[in-house]
Amino acid sequence: MPPSTIPTLRQRRLGAELRKLREHSGLTSTAAAGLLGLKQAQISNIESGRYAVSADRVRTFARTYSCADAPLVEALAAMTGGRTRGWWDEYRDHLPVGLIDLAELEYYASELRVALVIHIPALLQTTDHARALFRGVFPPLQQYEIEHRLTHRIKRQGILHRDSPTPYTATIHEAALRMGFGGRQVAMAQLKRLIDMSELPHITVRVVPFGKESFHGTGQGIDYVAGAVPQLDTVQLDTHHGCEFLDGEAQLSKYRSVVDHMEASALSPEASRDLIHHITQDL
Structure with a gap:
């Protein structure tokens, strides 16, 4: 050993x-x-x-x-064995450890469910949209730090494009679709990317529209990462101090319910695509 x-x-x-x-x-x-x-x-x-x-x-x-x-x-x-290097290991000297852990967690996930209010899910972002977000980080990042984070984020998206892609469900509040990060052209390209990705068989995109009388989410991004069995599920929360990982039974139950309620508050995938099309035309 x-x-x-x-x-x-x-x-x-x-x-x-x-x-x-x-x-x-x-x-x-x-x-x-x-x-x-x-x-x-x-x-x-x-x-x-x-x-x-x-x-x-x-x-x-x-x-x-x-x-x-x-x-x-x-x-x-199945989780055993010696230290196996993944692509994310090349970033260990350049990025916070939470981002490295997140990439590894996503890589081995059996399913991903995410829920966001202000931001587009990282795995569905365009390069220009992600760059605009990183330029707004506080305290400001150096240009080389932005590029490290950008390439890391794009490589994370590989799990949606491999031979056996990870099933992915994204529930997004309408507010995130109207934020306009990066300006009109970047925002338009990002919305079109959402539409294109939502048409893939393993990806479901659902939008919670303005006007819902009840809403169970907060401004905090939630990633519910399913393991090989339910006991090995993990919740990742976006916080101001970085990634936070939760795996307690009560915590998993709580956030699974939050994501369930957010999905229940959302439009159907077809109606969600129609709303994204409509917002694109408003830009």
């Missing part, structure tokens, strides 16, 4: 889930180490994501912890 000096979000989540299984079984880390033939420090390092662990060992842990949830165990086993 070689040490991992910089555990990825995926490695940390695997370790955290193994800790949950141990705690649910009522075993202390010392007791678990004795049953597994390991040292207590090894258990701690595995649970913190600092040590890699094999799929067979995950299954052994699960048996020791009396976990009979076979789909969960196999999903955890």
